[in-house]
Structure formats: C-alpha cells, structure tokens
Amino acid sequence: MRPIFQTDYGQDIRLFRHSGYLWSYGVLLLLVLLAPFVIGSYLQSQIVFVFIYAIVGVGLLILAGFAGQVSLGHAAFLAIGAYTAGYMQRHGVPFLVYLPLSVVLTGAVGALVGFPALRLAGIYLVIATIAFGFIMEEVAARWESVTNGNDGMRIKQIELFGFTLSRDGYSFYYLCLGFLVLVLILALNLLRSPTGRAFIAIRDSETAAQSIGVNLSVYKVMAFSISAAMTGLAGCLYAHKMSFISPEMFTLLLSLEFVIVILIGGVGSLHGAVLGSIFVVMVDPFLSYLKDDLPRVIGEMARSFGVANPGALQDTLSAIGGAAGLKGAIYGLIIIVFIIFEPYGLYGRWLKIRLYFELFPLYKKATFRRQKTYVKSERYR
Amino acid sequence: MLDFIQQLVGGIALGCVYGLIALGFVLIYKATEVVNFAQGDLMMLGGFFAYGFIDQLGFNYWIGFLCAVIAMAAFGSLVERVIVRPILGYPQFSIVMVTIGLGFALRAIVGMIWGTDDLRIDTPFSSGVMHVGKLVIAHDKLSVIVATVLLCGVLWLYFNKTRMGIAMQATSQNMLGAYYMGIPVKRVFSLIWAISAAVAGFAGVLLAPIAFIHTNIGFLGLKAFPAAVLGGFGSIPGALVGGLVIGVAETLSGFYLPEGFKDVAAYILLLVVLMVRPAGLFGLNLRKKV
Numbered sequence: 001m002r003p004i005f006q007t008d009y010g011q012d013i014r015l016f017r018h019s020g021y022l023w024s025y026g027v028l029l030l031l032v033l034l035a036p037f038v039i040g041s042y043l044q045s046q047i048v049f050v051f052i053y054a055i056v057g058v059g060l061l062i063l064a065g066f067a068g069q070v071s072l073g074h075a076a077f078l079a080i081g082a083y084t085a086g087y088m089q090r091h092g093v094p095f096l097v098y099l100p101l102s103v104v105l106t107g108a109v110g111a112l113v114g115f116p117a118l119r120l121a122g123i124y125l126v127i128a129t130i131a132f133g134f135i136m137e138e139v140a141a142r143w144e145s146v147t148n149g150n151d152g153m154r155i156k157q158i159e160l161f162g163f164t165l166s167r168d169g170y171s172f173y174y175l176c177l178g179f180l181v182l183v184l185i186l187a188l189n190l191l192r193s194p195t196g197r198a199f200i201a202i203r204d205s206e207t208a209a210q211s212i213g214v215n216l217s218v219y220k221v222m223a224f225s226i227s228a229a230m231t232g233l234a235g236c237l238y239a240h241k242m243s244f245i246s247p248e249m250f251t252l253l254l255s256l257e258f259v260i261v262i263l264i265g266g267v268g269s270l271h272g273a274v275l276g277s278i279f280v281v282m283v284d285p286f287l288s289y290l291k292d293d294l295p296r297v298i299g300e301m302a303r304s305f306g307v308a309n310p311g312a313l314q315d316t317l318s319a320i321g322g323a324a325g326l327k328g329a330i331y332g333l334i335i336i337v338f339i340i341f342e343p344y345g346l347y348g349r350w351l352k353i354r355l356y357f358e359l360f361p362l363y364k365k366a367t368f369r370r371q372k373t374y375v376k377s378e379r380y381r
Numbered sequence: 382m383l384d385f386i387q388q389l390v391g392g393i394a395l396g397c398v399y400g401l402i403a404l405g406f407v408l409i410y411k412a413t414e415v416v417n418f419a420q421g422d423l424m425m426l427g428g429f430f431a432y433g434f435i436d437q438l439g440f441n442y443w444i445g446f447l448c449a450v451i452a453m454a455a456f457g458s459l460v461e462r463v464i465v466r467p468i469l470g471y472p473q474f475s476i477v478m479v480t481i482g483l484g485f486a487l488r489a490i491v492g493m494i495w496g497t498d499d500l501r502i503d504t505p506f507s508s509g510v511m512h513v514g515k516l517v518i519a520h521d522k523l524s525v526i527v528a529t530v531l532l533c534g535v536l537w538l539y540f541n542k543t544r545m546g547i548a549m550q551a552t553s554q555n556m557l558g559a560y561y562m563g564i565p566v567k568r569v570f571s572l573i574w575a576i577s578a579a580v581a582g583f584a585g586v587l588l589a590p591i592a593f594i595h596t597n598i599g600f601l602g603l604k605a606f607p608a609a610v611l612g613g614f615g616s617i618p619g620a621l622v623g624g625l626v627i628g629v630a631e632t633l634s635g636f637y638l639p640e641g642f643k644d645v646a647a648y649i650l651l652l653v654v655l656m657v658r659p660a661g662l663f664g665l666n667l668r669k670k671v
Contacts, residue, residue, distance in 0.1 A: 064474075070474050116652065116655070116656050119655075119656070119659040120655060120659050121659075122473060123410075123416050123473070123477075123610070123614060124610060124614075124655060124659060124660065124661070126416075126474075126477070127606060127607060127610045127651065127655075128651070128652060128655055130603075130606075130648075131607065131648035131649075131651050131652050132648075132652070134644075134645055134648045135645050135648055135649065135652075138641055138644055138645045141641070142641045252603070256481060259478065260478070263474075263475070263478050326489065326493065327489070328485050328486070328488060328489030328492075329485070329486050329489035329490050329493070331482075331485055331486075331489075332482040332483060332484070332485030332486030332487070332488075332489065333482070333486050334482075335478060335479070335481070335482030335485070336464055336479050336482040336483060336486070339468060339471075339475050339478055339479050339482070340464060340467045340468055340479070343468065343471055343475060
C-alpha cells in the first residue's frame with residue numbers, strides 16, 4: 001500500500017491516483033492490444049462482444065449505479081442505435097456520419113424517455129422502462145419501411161477511408177477497443193466533474209440533492225440521455241458485429257443481461273462494467289465447454305482411480321449435461337449465488353483480494369462484514 | 382353491440398387471470414416491500430405440480446388442486462428462507478435480480494423434469510358453457526372470474542381486519558419498528574411468501590384449462606406485472622382493477638385496432654397512467670417532508 005499525500009483538490013480527482021495505476025492499466029492495455037495475435041479467432045470474436053457489452057455496461061452504470069435510476073429497457077436503446085446504423089447504411093451514408101448520428105439519435109430518444117421517468121421512482125420506473133422496451137420491440141417489428149420488420153436487416157461491413165473493416169478482423173477488434181477506452185475515459189471524466197457528483201447526490205437522496213441546489217429534472221434527463229447515447233454507440237457496433245439484426249434480438253432478456261453485467265461486476269465502479277461483461281459473454285462458451293468436455297475428463301479420472309464401470313458414469317454425466325435447459329438453470333443459480341454471497345460483485349471480490357495482499361498478515365475478514373440492515377419502506381421517500 | 386359485450390366479457394375473464402397473478406405480486410410487496418419477478422414462474426410451477434398430482438399420481442381434481450396449492454405454499458416459504466432472507470436490507474434491485482435468477486432456474490429445472498411439451502389436465506371446467514341471454518361464457522373462464530373475485534375479497538379482509546394482516550403492513554413500512562412492537566418479522570416473511578406462492582399455485586391450476594401447462598406460461602407474469610403497477614403496487618383491489626383494465630384494453634384493442642396493438646396495449650396504457658398518476662390508480666404517493 002502506498003501512502004498518498006495530497007496537497008490540493010486537483011490531486012484528489014486525478015484519473016490515476018499514483019503512477020502505479022498508470023503502469024498497471026498500461027500493461028493491461030498492452031496485453032489487450034497484443035491479444036488478437038495470440039488467441040484464436042473464436043476467442044477474439046468473444047472479446048469483441050465483451051467490448052460491446054462493456055460499453056453498454058458503462059452506460060447503464062452511469063444511469064443505474066451513479067444516478068440511481070434503474071432501467072430494464074436498454075435493449076431498446078441498443079436497437080435504436082443498431083437500426084439507425086442499418087437504415088443509414090442502406091441509404092449510402094458513410095460510417096463516419098452514421099456512427100455519430102446513431103449516438104445522437106439514441107441520446108435524444110433517451111432524453112425523451114427521461115422526461116416521463118422524472119416522476120417515477122423505484123419499481124414504477126423499472127416497469128416503465130420494461131414497457132418502453134416492449135413497445136420499441138413491437139415498433140421494430142411493425143415499422144417495416146425502416147426496419148424491414150421481422151425479416152430482419154443485413155448490415156454490410158464498415159467502409160472507412162476506402163478500407164473494408166471485416167467484422168472478424170483485427171481492425172474491427174481495435175475499433176471496438178478504441179471506443180471502449182474512449183467511453184471509459186469519458187465516463188471517468190464525467191464522474192469526477194460536478195455533473196457526476198450531482199448524479200451521485202441524486203442517487204443517495206433526492207431530497208438532499210434538491211436542497212443543495214441540484215436540479216433534479218435536468219440531471220435525471222441528462223443521465224438518461226448520456227446512458228442511452230453510449231448504448232446507441234454500442235448498438236451501432238453490435239449491428240456490425242452481428243451483421244444481421246432483427247427485432248427478436250432486442251428483447252427483455254437482453255436488457256436483463258445488461259443489468260446482470262453491472263450487478264455481477266459490481267455496481268459501484270466502472271471496473272464492474274468490464275468485469276461483468278467478461279462474465280456474461282464468457283459464461284455461455286464456458287458452460288458449453290463444461291457440458292462437452294467435463295464428462296469425458298471425469299470419466300478418465302474415474303478410470304485412472306479404478307472406479308468400477310467408468311463408462312456408465314461418463315454416459316450419465318453426458319446425459320445430465322445434454323439435458324435441455326441446463327444452461328438456463330446454471331445461469332439462474334449463478335445470479336442468485338452471486339447476489340447472496342458477493343453483493344458487491346466481482347469488483348468487490350477483487351478489492352478484498354487486493355486488500356488481503358496489501359495488509360498481508362493483518363487482513364481481517366471483519367473489514368468487509370456487513371452490518372445488520374433493516375428494510376425501510378421506499379414508499380416514503 | 383353483442384360483439385362488443387362478448388369481447389368485453391372475454392376481456393374481463395383475461396383481466397381476472399392477470400389480476401390473479403398480480404395478486405401474488407401485490408401480496409409480497411404489501412407485506413415485505415419486495416418485488417418478486419418470479420411470480421409468473423411460481424404460477425407455472427403450480428400448474429406443473431397440479432399436473433403431477435392429478436395426471437401422474439392420479440388424484441381426484443379437487444384433492445390434487447389442494448395438494449398443489451399446499452406444495453406451492455411450502456415451496457414459497459422455502460424460497461424465502463433460502464434465497465430472500467440473506468439479502469434483505471440490500472437495495473431493492475438486488476432482490477429483484479435474485480427473483481429474476483430464480484425465474485430462470487425454475488423455468489429450466491421444470492423443463493428438465495417435465496419436458497417442454499404442452500401438457501393439460503382434465504378439470505370439471507374444461508368443457509361446458511353458460512348462456513346469459515345471447516352471451517356465451519365458458520365455464521373455465523367463469524371459474525377464473527369467480528375465484529379471482531373471491532380471493533381478492535378474502536385477502537383484503539385478511540390484510541385489513543386480522544392481527545397478522547396488520548402486522549404485515551407494519552413490517553413493510555418499517556422492519557425495525559415492527560420488531561420493537563413485538564411482531565414476529567421472520568414469521569411474517571415466511572408466511573407471506575407461502576401465501577403468495579399459494580395464490581400463484583391457485584392461478585396456475587385455474588389457468589390449466591385455458592392455457593396449456595407449459596414452461597413459458599410464466600411470461601404471463603410480464604403482463605400481470607403492469608396490472609399490479611397500474612392498480613398501484615400494494616393495493617389488493619388495485620390488482621383486480623388493474624388486471625381488468627389491462628385485460629379489457631388488450632382484448633378490445635385486439636378486436637378493433639390494427640394488428641400489433643394487442644401486444645403492446647397493456648404497456649401503452651401503463652405508461653399513460655403512470656404519467657398521470659406516478660404511483661398507479663390506487664397507490665399512495667407519499668413524500669418525505671424535510
């Protein structure tokens with residue numbers, strides 16, 4: 001642990017608290033930059049999804065984690081970004097124009113959603129955003145002149161300065177990485193500015209925020225708009241990555257996934273958005289891997305330990321693994337277990353591990369023990 | 382005109398279905414301020430329990446019905462004990478996510494046990510219609526309407542007239558305060574989850590003749606949720622009224638409006654109502670005074 005001696009406010013809000021941070025993030029960035037040359041194309045493609053989910057995660061984190069307005073309608077914003085890109089591309093608009101356009105348009109829609117959301121709180125806001133998501137899904141399916149309805153829409157590859165960016169190539173990987181880093185820096189800068197502090201004040205107490213002069217309506221609409229704009233950016237990239245979009249891709253389930261991203265990652269920090277999206281994107285291939293390979297591995301182990309009839313054991317395990325819906329069950333259980341045992345998410349776990357090594361022989365479990373809490377009605381806000 | 386009334390009756394029946402599921406949401410919220418997103422999946426589980434008792438074990442319909450409701454009550458208190466109690470006191474949204482996870486898991490596990498085919502059970506209401514003048518009402522729908530209204534009445538009386546009901550309301554407003562007043566808060570929690578799961582089981586069994594028993598029937602909960610919110614979360618008559626409004630709106634818009642409005646009518650109506658009354662029709666909008 002390095003003691004930090006601060007002499008002015010500027011040091012308190014520095015992006016990197018000391019040079020150690022600069023080093024560790026620099027090494028991480030270098031690793032991510034070199035990764036595509038080492039890993040296979042499948043893993044590279046998954047990492048691109050991690051980048052895209054992380055952009056949405058950062059957007060949702062600003063809204064839900066910092067401004068305290070939970071939204072279960074972010075798949076709709078993603079859809080708006082994706083469809084704007086698709087529609088513009090079909091009409092021959094270049095990438096450099098329709099990318100900002102989809103960001104701005106989604107941001108504008110986000111502000112429009114923010115206005116009715118001003119009066120709502122808690123569970124009423126959640127249901128209102130769910131309703132918005134459903135309505136947008138239906139609009140995407142019915143507004144055939146723009147969205148091509150349920151037939152879906154093909155997205156061509158990105159054309160940039162005469163080059164074609166293949167959706168599986170290195171260049172698209174770096175494009176997504178670049179946007180993620182940009183969004184992260186933007187979010188960090190936002191959160192250390194007065195705007196970010198106003199968001200946090202609103203989350204902690206609307207009444208208190210209002211009494212110290214935070215204009216609730218302005219900041220809530222702003223949070224919605226910024227969050228939606230980031231999601232719109234992710235939507236544009238998502239459309240190109242998928243190369244085909246249709247209304248049934250942007251359902252409540254996707255919105256749920258985004259919320260799971262920030263919950264599993266840890267709601268309090270931007271690290272959480274990235275860690276959570278690694279988890280959400282990777283859990284599916286990981287479960288497939290378990291399903292396909294684990295029975296064989298266990299069978300081999302049983303054989304080497306001399307268990308009677310290892311073949312039957314292996315077959316039983318394969319049958320269990322092959323049962324339809326096992327993934328859903330495991331997914332659900334992971335969510336439950338995570339929230340019960342690690343309410344601060346993956347980032348919370350990381351903080352504990354780091355503290356353990358920093359204080360090595362002196363680490364006490366009680367540092368993070370939670371206090372007994374009692375529920376108080378949110379109806380009397 | 383007859384068309385309109387026939388549609389209206391159909392809408393009321395549908396609305397009662399929503400109302401019945403919404404009751405489950407409202408009960409848990411009213412007593413513990415927890416929103417249970419797995420309500421629809423609990424209902425699905427109730428339907429499958431009934432299938433297990435009636436079709437697979439060969440019980441009489443009414444006995445199977447009773448067994449399914451009791452099994453659901455036991456399951457509800459188990460869920461409360463194992464996964465809800467450890468996270469009480471966390472932000473409300475954590476609990477919402479846990480129940481969403483529970484819904485995922487339930488759907489998958491039930492699918493693994495009973496398969497994903499459409500199942501059905503024979504009930505005394507399965508066939509048969511009632512004629513009122515020129516109107517035709519099917520018995521299965523009638524049974525839902527009657528059961529919903531009766532359950533609403535009983536639960537309303539329970540919450541407003543019995544000691545335990547009032548204790549539940551106190552618990553939801555301030556848990557610590559309720560402890561000080563000698564209310565057995567933990568028992569209140571188990572009890573309300575048991576009651577709510579039992580209501581969900583009730584809905585699942587009654588729905589069996591109308592919709593098939595299928596793992597995806599839990600998604601009806603997504604329509605019932607707007608009903609609960611529309612009525613004002615936490616109001617028992619509100620759940621019934623909200624369900625009726627949404628059921629009627631959905632049926633009528635399916636009949637009179639162009640295709641596509643049927644599925645979103647509930648949500649559009651919900652947004653409009655929330656804009657005018659942010660806490661629903663019967664909700665109390667209380668603000669902290671400083």
